Amino acid sequence: MKQDILNAACSKCSLSETCMPQGFSSDGMTKLSAIVATRLRIRQGQSLFKAGDPFASLYVIRSGFFKTSLTESDGREQILGFQMVGELIGLDGIVNESHSCNAKALEDSEVCAIPYTDLERLSKEHSALQHHMHQVMSHEIVRENGVLMLLGNMKAEERLATFLLNLAQRQHVRGFSQSELQLRMTREEIGMYLGIKLETVSRLFSKFSAEGSIDVKKRYVKILNPAYLKSIGDKQPHL
Amino acid sequence: MKQDILNAACSKCSLSETCMPQGFSSDGMTKLSAIVATRLRIRQGQSLFKAGDPFASLYVIRSGFFKTSLTESDGREQILGFQMVGELIGLDGIVNESHSCNAKALEDSEVCAIPYTDLERLSKEHSALQHHMHQVMSHEIVRENGVLMLLGNMKAEERLATFLLNLAQRQHVRGFSQSELQLRMTREEIGMYLGIKLETVSRLFSKFSAEGSIDVKKRYVKILNPAYLKSIGDKQPHL
DNA sequence: CGGAACATTGAGAGGGATCAATGGACGTGG
DNA sequence: CCACGTCCATTGATCCCTCTCAATGTTCCG
Numbered sequence: 001m002k003q004d005i006l007n008a009a010c011s012k013c014s015l016s017e018t019c020m021p022q023g024f025s026s027d028g029m030t031k032l033s034a035i036v037a038t039r040l041r042i043r044q045g046q047s048l049f050k051a052g053d054p055f056a057s058l059y060v061i062r063s064g065f066f067k068t069s070l071t072e073s074d075g076r077e078q079i080l081g082f083q084m085v086g087e088l089i090g091l092d093g094i095v096n097e098s099h100s101c102n103a104k105a106l107e108d109s110e111v112c113a114i115p116y117t118d119l120e121r122l123s124k125e126h127s128a129l130q131h132h133m134h135q136v137m138s139h140e141i142v143r144e145n146g147v148l149m150l151l152g153n154m155k156a157e158e159r160l161a162t163f164l165l166n167l168a169q170r171q172h173v174r175g176f177s178q179s180e181l182q183l184r185m186t187r188e189e190i191g192m193y194l195g196i197k198l199e200t201v202s203r204l205f206s207k208f209s210a211e212g213s214i215d216v217k218k219r220y221v222k223i224l225n226p227a228y229l230k231s232i233g234d235k236q237p238h239l
Numbered sequence: 240m241k242q243d244i245l246n247a248a249c250s251k252c253s254l255s256e257t258c259m260p261q262g263f264s265s266d267g268m269t270k271l272s273a274i275v276a277t278r279l280r281i282r283q284g285q286s287l288f289k290a291g292d293p294f295a296s297l298y299v300i301r302s303g304f305f306k307t308s309l310t311e312s313d314g315r316e317q318i319l320g321f322q323m324v325g326e327l328i329g330l331d332g333i334v335n336e337s338h339s340c341n342a343k344a345l346e347d348s349e350v351c352a353i354p355y356t357d358l359e360r361l362s363k364e365h366s367a368l369q370h371h372m373h374q375v376m377s378h379e380i381v382r383e384n385g386v387l388m389l390l391g392n393m394k395a396e397e398r399l400a401t402f403l404l405n406l407a408q409r410q411h412v413r414g415f416s417q418s419e420l421q422l423r424m425t426r427e428e429i430g431m432y433l434g435i436k437l438e439t440v441s442r443l444f445s446k447f448s449a450e451g452s453i454d455v456k457k458r459y460v461k462i463l464n465p466a467y468l469k470s471i472g473d474k475q476p477h478l
Numbered sequence: 479c480g481g482a483a484c485a486t487t488g489a490g491a492g493g494g495a496t497c498a499a500t501g502g503a504c505g506t507g508g
Numbered sequence: 509c510c511a512c513g514t515c516c517a518t519t520g521a522t523c524c525c526t527c528t529c530a531a532t533g534t535t536c537c538g
């Protein structure tokens with residue numbers, strides 16, 4: 001895993017609002033900046049870490065796009081989530097001091113590595129940071145709860161619609177378009193996340209497109225009728 | 240939600256090994272014991288909290304059995320997990336200071352309520368406690384990752400087998416039988432957890448029983464052939 | 479230009495859902 | 509003590525959503 005190491009400077013970072021607790025003292029900010037010493041460059045297709053790797057740091061995505069996944073002994077892969085700018089990866093490693101999932105870059109990316117022991121030490125002095133960590137972890141739990149609902153109760157059509165709307169919404173929060181998506185993952189990866197096969201994903205894209213709900217051209221997707229996509233679950237019986 | 244309030248004493252509690260960080264100072268133990276002031280009695284069918292309730296405390300199960308679930312606006316319910324003695328409930332509430340899921344007792348139960356603000360304050364002074372909290376949250380994330388794999392990649396048969404083995408294993412860790420289960424939930428609730436219908440659950444119980452893998456009599460289940468149940472995923476193509 | 483990776487589309491099969499009927503267990507009230 | 513209703517579990521018949529297998533098309537890159 002070859003990586004370029006850059007220098008990080010949290011105080012100048014445009015992500016400081018998402019990444020840092022709000023109301024964080026400038027003293028705390030300086031110290032946090034000090035421990036976030038390294039910024040890594042991960043190329044498309046490279047792994048940030050793999051299941052079994054020793055856990056040392058959490059990673060904040062500076063730029064780029066990742067997937068995290070779990071691989072069974074027999075090769076089956078479940079994608080746990082797609083992470084974009086400002087999101088955190090690596091929380092799975094804390095329990096056993098080794099990672100239990102894989103994190104792979106779906107495009108050339110940069111991440112800030114936050115050494116976990118340093119972070120723990122610093123969060124002891126700064127309540128805001130401590131609370132922020134709890135919030136981030138709780139947020140991840142709540143996010144996964146939503147995915148459980150998706151996988152346990154929704155049909156393929158509703159899953160894909162939910163997925164597209166979620167991507168668009170997260171982009172929107174980051175100041176990008178709410179309706180236009182440039183997908184970073186293959187149909188197969190979408191399927192591995194949604195618990196359906198790639199052919200089903202492809203068929204549904206075609207179906208949505210034929211209905212006029214979206215406009216698809218390979219990885220480019222434009223959401224034309226978000227209200228309809230949201231309502232898919234209402235109109236059909238459930239899984 | 241009527242609840243009896245009892246007094247708690249962590250230092251005397253038989254759960255202190257699971258509940259407390261190892262290597263926790265006796266001073267810390269005493270202080271933690273002080274904030275875990277209340278022990279609640281929740282009867283079968285009662286809710287400990289519901290989605291939307293303000294978040295105040297985490298809860299450790301002293302005795303009994305719970306389910307946590309997410310309810311969609313249209314009434315669909317996804318069970319997120321079943322919790323038994325020594326396990327923690329309520330982490331979902333930290334992010335938004337209100338709970339996002341429901342927690343209901345499946346049998347008469349007792350829980351220790353740990354006020355969250357007190358816990359945060361105390362964990363500032365005690366690194367071991369702080370680290371313990373991180374581990375517990377990370378553990379929950381890793382657990383949910385496993386459920387995602389189950390829902391996303393496994394067929395019904397494998398899901399149910401995995402579920403039974405998981406229950407048995409957790410019982411075993413707590414000193415109970417590794418092979419005999421007294422289920423606390425209905426077939427429908429098992430299905431709502433595994434993403435399948437209650438009829439399918441029932442049919443699979445019958446199938447496993449006919450194969451000699453388990454012995455079923457209503458809520459009583461005895462695992463006769465754990466190795467076979469573990470291997471179900473190998474022999475059939477996946478979802 | 480040819481190959482690899484990705485995407486689309488069709489035909490057929492199958493696993494689980496759905497609809498429906500039956501039976502046991504349990505508690506309540508006559 | 510039995511009758512009755514309710515809740516839960518079992519089992520059958522049928523349907524349909526999604527998987528599987530397969531062929532073809534597109535894009536990109538060596």
